[in-house]
Amino acid sequence: MKWEPVIGIEVHVELETQSKMFCGCAVDFEAEPNTNVCPTCLGLPGALPVPNRKAIEWITKIGLAFNCSISERSQFHRKNYFYSDQPKNYQISQFDVPVCHDGWIDVTVDGETSRIRVNRAHMEEDTGKSIHVGESGRIHSATETLLNFNRAGVPLVEIVSEADIRSAAQARAYAQTLRTVVAALGVSDAKLEEGSIRFDANVSIRPTGTEAFGTKVEVKNMNSFRSLERAVDFEILRQADILDQGGTIDQETRHWDEGEGVTHSMRSKEGSSDYRYFPEPDLLPIEVTDEWRNEIAATLPELPAARAARYMGLGVDADSATSLAGSDALTAMFQSSLAAGAPAQVAANWLTGEVTAWSRRAAIDIADSALTGAHVAQLAGMVAANLLSSTAAKEVLGYVLAGEGDPETVAAAHDLVQINDSGALESAVDQVIGENEDQFARLAGGEDKLIGFFVGQVMRVTGGKADPRAVTDIIRSRIG
Amino acid sequence: MTNPADLTLVEAATALKAGDQTSVALTEAVLTRASLTEAAVHAYLTIDRSGALAAAEAADRRISKGRSIGPLDGLPIALKDNMMTRGVETTASSKILAGYIPPYDGTVVARLREAGAVFVGKTNLDEFAMGSSTENSAFGPTRNPWNLDTVPGGSSGGSAAAVAAGSALAGLGSDTGGSIRQPAALCGLVGMKPTYGLVSRYGLIAFASSLDQIGPLTHTVEDAAIVYEAIAGHDPLDATSFPGPAPSGTERLGEGVSGLRVGIVNELSGEGIDDEVLAAFRTTVQRLASAGAEIVELSLPSTATALSAYYLIAPAECSANLARFDGVRYGLRVDGGTVDEMMSRTRADGFGPEVIRRILLGTYALSAGYYDAFYGQAQRVRTLIIQEFARAYEQVDVLVSPTAPAPAFELGAKTQDPLSMYMQDICTIPSNLSGHPAMSVPVGLSATGLPIGFQVMAPALGETVMFQVAAAIENLSDDIGRPVLEVVAS
Numbered sequence: 001m002k003w004e005p006v007i008g009i010e011v012h013v014e015l016e017t018q019s020k021m022f023c024g025c026a027v028d029f030e031a032e033p034n035t036n037v038c039p040t041c042l043g044l045p046g047a048l049p050v051p052n053r054k055a056i057e058w059i060t061k062i063g064l065a066f067n068c069s070i071s072e073r074s075q076f077h078r079k080n081y082f083y084s085d086q087p088k089n090y091q092i093s094q095f096d097v098p099v100c101h102d103g104w105i106d107v108t109v110d111g112e113t114s115r116i117r118v119n120r121a122h123m124e125e126d127t128g129k130s131i132h133v134g135e136s137g138r139i140h141s142a143t144e145t146l147l148n149f150n151r152a153g154v155p156l157v158e159i160v161s162e163a164d165i166r167s168a169a170q171a172r173a174y175a176q177t178l179r180t181v182v183a184a185l186g187v188s189d190a191k192l193e194e195g196s197i198r199f200d201a202n203v204s205i206r207p208t209g210t211e212a213f214g215t216k217v218e219v220k221n222m223n224s225f226r227s228l229e230r231a232v233d234f235e236i237l238r239q240a241d242i243l244d245q246g247g248t249i250d251q252e253t254r255h256w257d258e259g260e261g262v263t264h265s266m267r268s269k270e271g272s273s274d275y276r277y278f279p280e281p282d283l284l285p286i287e288v289t290d291e292w293r294n295e296i297a298a299t300l301p302e303l304p305a306a307r308a309a310r311y312m313g314l315g316v317d318a319d320s321a322t323s324l325a326g327s328d329a330l331t332a333m334f335q336s337s338l339a340a341g342a343p344a345q346v347a348a349n350w351l352t353g354e355v356t357a358w359s360r361r362a363a364i365d366i367a368d369s370a371l372t373g374a375h376v377a378q379l380a381g382m383v384a385a386n387l388l389s390s391t392a393a394k395e396v397l398g399y400v401l402a403g404e405g406d407p408e409t410v411a412a413a414h415d416l417v418q419i420n421d422s423g424a425l426e427s428a429v430d431q432v433i434g435e436n437e438d439q440f441a442r443l444a445g446g447e448d449k450l451i452g453f454f455v456g457q458v459m460r461v462t463g464g465k466a467d468p469r470a471v472t473d474i475i476r477s478r479i480g
Numbered sequence: 481m482t483n484p485a486d487l488t489l490v491e492a493a494t495a496l497k498a499g500d501q502t503s504v505a506l507t508e509a510v511l512t513r514a515s516l517t518e519a520a521v522h523a524y525l526t527i528d529r530s531g532a533l534a535a536a537e538a539a540d541r542r543i544s545k546g547r548s549i550g551p552l553d554g555l556p557i558a559l560k561d562n563m564m565t566r567g568v569e570t571t572a573s574s575k576i577l578a579g580y581i582p583p584y585d586g587t588v589v590a591r592l593r594e595a596g597a598v599f600v601g602k603t604n605l606d607e608f609a610m611g612s613s614t615e616n617s618a619f620g621p622t623r624n625p626w627n628l629d630t631v632p633g634g635s636s637g638g639s640a641a642a643v644a645a646g647s648a649l650a651g652l653g654s655d656t657g658g659s660i661r662q663p664a665a666l667c668g669l670v671g672m673k674p675t676y677g678l679v680s681r682y683g684l685i686a687f688a689s690s691l692d693q694i695g696p697l698t699h700t701v702e703d704a705a706i707v708y709e710a711i712a713g714h715d716p717l718d719a720t721s722f723p724g725p726a727p728s729g730t731e732r733l734g735e736g737v738s739g740l741r742v743g744i745v746n747e748l749s750g751e752g753i754d755d756e757v758l759a760a761f762r763t764t765v766q767r768l769a770s771a772g773a774e775i776v777e778l779s780l781p782s783t784a785t786a787l788s789a790y791y792l793i794a795p796a797e798c799s800a801n802l803a804r805f806d807g808v809r810y811g812l813r814v815d816g817g818t819v820d821e822m823m824s825r826t827r828a829d830g831f832g833p834e835v836i837r838r839i840l841l842g843t844y845a846l847s848a849g850y851y852d853a854f855y856g857q858a859q860r861v862r863t864l865i866i867q868e869f870a871r872a873y874e875q876v877d878v879l880v881s882p883t884a885p886a887p888a889f890e891l892g893a894k895t896q897d898p899l900s901m902y903m904q905d906i907c908t909i910p911s912n913l914s915g916h917p918a919m920s921v922p923v924g925l926s927a928t929g930l931p932i933g934f935q936v937m938a939p940a941l942g943e944t945v946m947f948q949v950a951a952a953i954e955n956l957s958d959d960i961g962r963p964v965l966e967v968v969a970s
């Protein structure tokens with residue numbers, strides 16, 4: 001049978017506010033364990049939560065960026081479940097009235113754009129971290145569990161999509177787009193590898209052409225966009241195999257194993273947890289007035305999709321425009337390159353090509369490199385003026401990134417500037433012809449493959465700084 | 481001369497100011513009283529003798545230099561053991577918190593400390609404030625100083641007994657369904673629950689967050705008003721704290737009741753109320769009428785469902801509030817093979833039967849499929865009660881009723897019958913559900929010499945008129961005097 005995947009994505013975003021969601025403790029993951037804690041985030045008897053206004057502002061910002069409606073009055077609820085790194089054994093979260101609801105974002109895969117609806121974005125608090133000490137590092141064989149409550153109470157925004165996603169590639173694109181937007185808003189680190197943004201996928205399949213949803217499986221523990229895509233793909237195939245063989249899908253949570261490339265069952269949702277949500281009596285409803293919402297809307301930065309469209313208007317190709325717009329560092333570098341006079345497409349090519357590749361290789365953020373927009377403009381200018389061959393330009397860029405100086409200085413220091421003086425080139429050609437009269441006669445006699453020999457000889461004489469095309473033209477003029 | 485342990489706050493403050501007393505002498509007097517009475521009464525779980533004397537010495541130094549910091553400076557006060565006191569054991573009378581030393585002061589404790597109050601110690605209560613007799617304490621019951629065979633009421637029975645016995649000049653209690661007012665009635669004291677949100681709950685071990693309020697237990701209405709004023713007011717650490725200024729407690733104490741409209745709640749003043757209590761209630765109403773109050777009889781039918789609604793809302797909230805006591809971070813830990821087993825064993829062993837009963841009730845009331853029928857329905861009843869009270873307060877300035885359905889009962893009389901124990905709070909619960917202020921004033925003694933209380937209820941932020949009426953009742957009533965304890969007399 002042909003199966004259609006139905007996928008929804010739940011995203012948890014840790015907000016990078018100065019203080020936690022319900023107390024004054026600092027949000028700082030590098031601190032010594034259990035140093036950013038107080039009676040409230042440790043769940044000591046008698047302590048009470050007080051909401052962080054900045055976090056409410058920021059979730060509103062997120063909601064607006066995802067085209068959500070903002071609730072004028074939303075409500076905190078208690079979500080009750082026992083877990084040792086959850087200090088109160090309930091999580092303050094939201095239930096029936098989240099801050100943001102009913103939004104959407106557009107996601108593009110292979111040039112095809114689809115609108116994915118966002119069901120809601122709600123405010124909650126993070127838990128502490130458990131470190132299981134024992135052979136496998138897993139809870140089952142642990143002999144001890146160490147608890148670190150520095151993360152407990154960090155503001156967390158959960159963004160829940162509708163089940164509108166139809167492929168693993170689209171799931172990945174949705175996640176990437178979402179991360180890009182959150183990063184552009186400046187409300188979170190949004191780093192997958194550090195867990196400041198976490199993706200879970202709800203995956204089910206149904207016979208193509210039917211409407212009813214299949215049994216969904218929640219897949220967790222994907223640490224990269226690639227593993228999200230792989231995990232969803234694996235899960236689609238796993239479910240299709242089971243159904244093709246006449247089996248049934250268990251509603252459960254499965255854990256993605258990056259090494260093995262498979263999902264493992266974590267816990268069955270049969271008799272699924274009853275969280276006994278009820279309105280949090282320690283907190284009043286959150287009010288976001290029209291006035292406040294408008295103030296927040298006015299602070300929204302240009303979002304990546306709009307920015308990419310603007311770059312395309314400057315003549316940048318779609319892929320480069322999307323890459324540039326999706327990175328704060330690239331955007332900043334691109335803007336300053338334009339300001340310094342670099343042609344848009346040329347700067348875009350350098351930045352999304354060589355510069356990005358260097359950044360990945362060197363594991364240095366572009367923003368932290370020695371490169372400036374003025375450098376990019378200068379480099380583009382030198383190439384355009386035929387002062388650098390494209391090979392030499394790449395070399396020059398490498399030296400600039402390594403902090404050796406601006407392109408002109410570096411090119412001169414490494415003797416990479418092309419000879420553009422036609423008199424100098426002509427005399428070099430004539431010198432080579434003079435030294436190789438026999439071969440020249442054969443070339444002139446129609447043995448055209450010898451042109452390469454002459455170009456090579458001229459390059460040797462000029463120390464590689466001649467433009468091979470110009471050299472070829474001069475040699476041919478001598479045959480004429 | 482009166483024993484300093486039997487002074488009111490106002491009398492003691494006057495004596496301090498005049499130089500006739502020192503805070504150390506007052507503190508020594510209540511400590512001595514405690515040493516005589518505690519074996520029989522057991523009002524305290526912890527007596528902080530050295531801390532109290534150090535605070536008293538500091539107060540004396542201030543006072544001798546003419547730098548008294550207010551009406552409570554140097555006065556010995558008892559704190560219910562569900563209020564966080566930095567460095568002093570706080571247990572809520574539960575085995576699960578035995579030995580727990582809080583690292584911080586609750587807001588009310590901090591405010592009283594700043595006002596110069598001397599903390600004698602921490603008083604007994606029904607475990608986690610769940611009960612009406614102080615018999616549900618993991619550390620043994622408290623007895624009523626008026627008759628040691630009877631209970632002091634609860635859950636703030638320890639503070640009530642301490643004040644009645646003279647082992648503190650005033651006490652703080654917390655009131656979720658009547659836990660200040662009912663023990664005040666049973667121990668012959670004034671007990672007051674402020675409007676929800678006027679007194680910070682920060683540092684109060686939560687029982688039912690939407691109902692809990694801290695308030696005073698004192699010998700006189702004026703004492704209660706002074707303590708109330710010291711603890712009330714906005715607290716940024718409590719998100720449910722009222723943002724505006726707290727109404728005055730003392731402003732109209734002497735103004736009488738002439739021209740005020742006093743409403744009798746029919747549903748709370750008849751069925752289920754002991755004859756002697758009803759007689760004392762009617763006598764007091766007549767005295768108010770004679771003093772110029774206009775008496776209006778009112779019907780508030782939704783109060784009949786208040787007890788049921790309360791016993792869904794309070795357990796539901798407590799089921800979550802008490803989830804944090806799990807053996808992981810503090811308090812009792814009973815080991816188990818897994819973390820889950822450790823938590824289960826800790827909670828099974830650490831909580832007493834009444835606490836477990838309420839956690840189970842609340843967990844059930846919130847469960848999927850039952851939420852709407854139980855918790856949801858209870859919240860709708862609560863809304864009805866609020867609306868009915870609001871309409872009543874359009875017609876009257878205050879509402880009145882008996883405080884407790886009967887005078888103090890004997891220890892053990894109701895421990896096997898939770899429902900009859902729950903009925904103790906039938907008159908007090910509606911004000912917790914509505915969030916309105918209410919207080920109890922002693923108006924007489926039963927034939928067997930047990931105190932009888934009279935309840936005054938007021939609209940939200942109606943503290944000023946409530947204290948005004950309570951002070952008038954105090955003036956119009958015969959002084960019930962103090963309990964006579966043989967251990968003290970001999």
